Amino acid sequence: MYPCSPNAKIETKCLHAGYTPENGGPGVMPIVQSTTYRFDSTEHVAALFDMPTEPMYSRFANPTCDAVEQKITAMEGGVGAMLTTSGQAASLLSVLNLCSAGDSLVSVSTIYGGTVNLFSVTLKRFGIECIWVDPNASEEEIEAAIQPNTRLVFGETIANPALTVFDIEKFAKIAHRNHIPLIVDNTFATPVLCRPFEFGADIVVHSTTKYMDGHAVQGGGVIVDSGNFDWAASGKFPDFTEPDESYHGVVYTRDFGKMAYIIKARMQLMRDFGCYPAANSAFLLNLGLETLPVRMRQYCANAMAVAKMLKSSDKIASVTYPGLPDDPCHALAEKYLPDGTSGVISISIKGGREAAVRFMDALRLASIEVHVADIRTCVLHPASATHRQLTEEQLVAAGIDGGLIRISVGLENVEDIIADLEQALDKV
Known part of the structure; x- marks a missing residue:
């Protein structure tokens, strides 16, 4: 075949x-x-x-x-x-x-x-x-x-x-x-x-x-x-x-x-x-598909750098990224995903939904999109968008709170991605 x-x-x-x-x-x-x-x-x-x-x-x-x-x-x-x-x-x-x-x-x-x-x-x-x-x-x-x-x-x-x-x-x-x-x-x-x-x-x-x-x-x-x-x-x-x-x-x-x-x-x-x-x-x-292996490696590398930066911010309550050593799913990630855990990161902003909206609206490089896994960095507030139809009980079961933001790290220079996230956090 x-x-x-x-x-x-x-x-x-x-x-x-x-x-x-x-x-x-x-x-x-x-x-x-x-x-x-x-x-x-x-x-x-x-x-x-x-x-x-x-x-x-x-x-x-x-x-x-x-x-x-x-x-x-x-x-x-x-x-x-x-x-x-x-x-x-x-x-x-x-x-x-x-x-x-x-x-x-x-x-x-x-x-x-x-x-x-x-x-x-x-x-x-x-x-x-x-x-x-x-x-x-x-x-x-x-x-x-x-x-x-x-x-x-x-x-x-x-x-x-x-x-x-x-x-x-x-x-x-x-x-x-x-x-x-x-x-x-x-x-x-x-x-x-x-x-x-x-x-x-x-x-x-x-x-x-x-x-x-x-x-x-x-x-x-x-x-x-x-x-x-x-x-x-x-x-x-x-x-x-x-x-x-x-x-x-x-x-x-x-x-x-x-x-x-x-x-x-x-x-x-x-x-x-x-x-x-x-x-x-x-x-x-x-x-x-022809460029998928090259892109996946870069997504993972960029996301790891961004996740480490976000972990150091006092504006963020939590960072979820299985590639981080202290993530609850890191052991499973090492077993099933030894070469990386994609370019998607979930963060929870201190201050809940209002703070999450302020952060997202302040971004310049990253765009607000109903999408994920793009070559460009994009963000979304799941509780307001993709998971809007779920009840509060279903949101909790899915691991989603009002301050949760999904960040899909793209293929831009990682220093530019980090700079954009930092300037937006300064406005929260």
């Missing part, structure tokens, strides 16, 4: 995986800007509806997108991937591929606020219950939350914006003891800093809008399948092991083996929901 070895380093995969002689090779990925494709016979089209081995319609497959999917698959070390139009769409489809009305999932409470709303409100309307657990809960407490109708466990490698580090191995063992898969949102870490499959995760999702794109030019998401979960042995997923009457009686585990999950997601869900990106979006995403 890949012109580079499966054992190639991440930098090589970012540059070479996904390119084939058919699409021109590295540097000339084509933009196949077409909704449809022409076939040489009726029989050819009919065969594709039985076994989708090539793109037939751009609502669920496209050659440019396919090349990028292959690249991300190689980066994460999986067997297949499917792009979506947003990270939220990836999270939604990753769950709907496993859950139906009457089922439940278990998720840690510190995940991204938009995903909290997706799980607790929208999925509830679908008849799917989300059971919340503390990421620091004991194995016994987590196990007790898993019900007979629970179909998956969900967590974020680095939580947005609480920045807690997810204990992937612990949750994977618990999930597998109960014959269900673990889904991990790896957006902030990217496969450059952490590859969750190596620690027992079964499915990975990303908001590619963030570090993978890196330039704030297009939204997107992706689901990656490890191929490691045994759906047949689980006994809890008849949709995988029994004929799908909506698709000519295909049996996903029988007909697609290790790729059963990702093929089912495409053939069932992407076919019906149609939240597939355009070829041009995939082309732009690929440009971001």
